[in-house]
Amino acid sequence: MKITTVEAIPLAIPYRRPFTFASGKVTAADHVLVRITTDDGLVGHGEAPPRPYTYGETAASIVAAVRDLFSPVLVGADPFARERIRADLARTVANNAARGAIDVALWDLVGQACGQPVHVLLGHAADDVRVAHMIGLGTPAEMVADAVEMSDEYGVDAFKVKVGRDLGHDLVAVRELRRELGDAVELYADANRGWDADTAIVAARRLDDLAVTMLEEPNPADDVLGRRRIVRESPIPIVGDESTITLGGVARSLLDGDSQSISVKVARTGFTDSAKIVGLCEGLGVTTMVGNQIDGMLGSVASTALGCGLRALAHHPVEVTNHLLMTDDVIAEPPVIAEGRAAARQAPGLGVTIDPDKLAHYRVDR
Ligand SMILES: [Mg+2]
CATH class of the missing domain: 3.30.390.10 (Enolase-like, N-terminal domain)
Incomplete structure (x- = not known):
């Protein structure tokens, strides 16, 4: 061929x-x-x-x-x-x-x-995975409405909350989400490098008080000493995402103490390098999770295949819901999310037709 x-x-x-x-x-x-x-x-x-x-x-x-x-x-x-x-x-x-x-x-x-479907080629760790929904920045009422819709309509019980602006505003939103959704849901946070180290350390402690489990990219990882101080002082794990986009970059970040957990995305490392990154992290005892690049439907199908393919990724909710923001897409069969889970497609390859x-x-x- x-x-x-x-x-x-x-x-x-x-x-x-x-x-x-x-x-x-x-x-x-x-x-x-x-x-x-x-x-x-x-x-x-x-x-x-x-x-x-x-x-x-x-x-x-x-x-x-x-x-x-x-x-x-x-x-x-x-x-x-x-x-x-x-x-x-x-x-x-x-x-x-x-x-x-x-x-x-x-x-x-x-x-x-x-x-064979891609998740089977990767290793067929699971047939379906729990999903996490990523909540964008907005007013606390808008963010709560988004989460409640995902919970009521799709049974989602894990949410990544975007933060990284004014800390007071972020904490109001997270507090409202925790109050509205209850203690059983998983909340983790992503600041997309929006804070400096001092703010991030305070933020990590306050987020821990609200049972937020992880904090992604709190500050620019290039602020080297600041990032290491956050990792040292944060009570919750610091996740590398946009600062850890290559195999070598992940190794450096972990060895330098810039992150403690890694978000992996097919949108930037495909299946091949994502699997290499997951293997590297597995060997080091570092958790990995499938992140979302605000993927469309095809990206969500691929991310679900990755999550179902590798055992280390199947443990954590996979971020595959943001295609729901789109009014339409070019693939003939939209991904299905039900009871908080997404299933890998059983058709050969990705199982999509345009x-x-x-x-x-x-x-x-x-
Ligand atoms: Mg992120």
């Missing part, structure tokens, strides 16, 4: 409402669909969400990177030779979302060629 074409198709799909966090805001899914076709007619898909405030990529830069840098390496290659392809792609630095989507599309192809009419409607390159 040989790759014949690699396409990067920019999309624009409206959201029901904006999603806001300490480092940015999204109002529409301006994701890039990566489509890889082979000489035996198989087609693999991946989704690249541009996050300029985190990785510097835009939809235009992802399209250009796939077209000009990665496609020439991929065309003619065998999708099964993922280690060789990985090494060839690594000659270009950064471009994490573009690279992640390509890796996801390659696994989709391999799964289809083998007649709706040609929706793709024609939402693509912005024609």
Whole structure:
């Protein structure tokens, strides 16, 4: 099997409402669909969400990177030779979302060629996983309404709360969430580097009082001594996310004492490097969890496959609900969340098909 074409198709799909966090805001899914076709007619898909405030990529830069840098390496290659392809792609630095989507599309192809779903190829740790919903910044009433809807309609009982603005305001919101949702739900927090070290240390103690279990990226990890002081003084574990986006970066962060737990995302490390990061962390006794890059439906399907594939990830709720913000998507079968869980698809590869009419409607390159 040989790759014949690699396409990067920019999309624009409206959201029901904006999603806001300490480092940015999204109002529409301006994701890039990566489509890889082979000489035996198989087609693999991946989704690249541009996050300029985190990785510097835009939809235009992802399209250009796939077209000009990665496609020439991929065309003619065998999708099964993922280690060789990985090494060839690594000659270009950064471009994490573009690279992640390509890796996801390659696994989709391999799964289809083998007649096996991706989570089975990864190791089939579980058939379904508990999900966590990510609550964006808003007024306390808006944040509570979002959580209550997810709890009532989808049975979700784990929430990642965006924080990282004025601490007083954040604490009011978290307190309201805890009061409204009760003690049984899991709450953890993500500041997206919004605080300085002094604020983050106070925040970690107050969040611990509200039974918040973890704090993600409290300050910029480049504030080296500040971050280490937070890790030393925080009563709850500090999670690395946007500061830990490569295998070496994860190793450095853990060994330097910059983080104690790692969020892994298919949107930036695909399946291949996500699995390597999870293995590294497992060997060090560090917990990992599946994070959400405000993924669309395809990204959520891939994240669910990752969570179901690897035992270390199946333990923690997997963040796969943010596609519910979208008014529509290009995949024909939307992901299902029921009773607080998401199931891996049983069809070969990722088990998704693209709706040609929706793709024609939402693509912005024609
Ligand atoms: Mg995060």
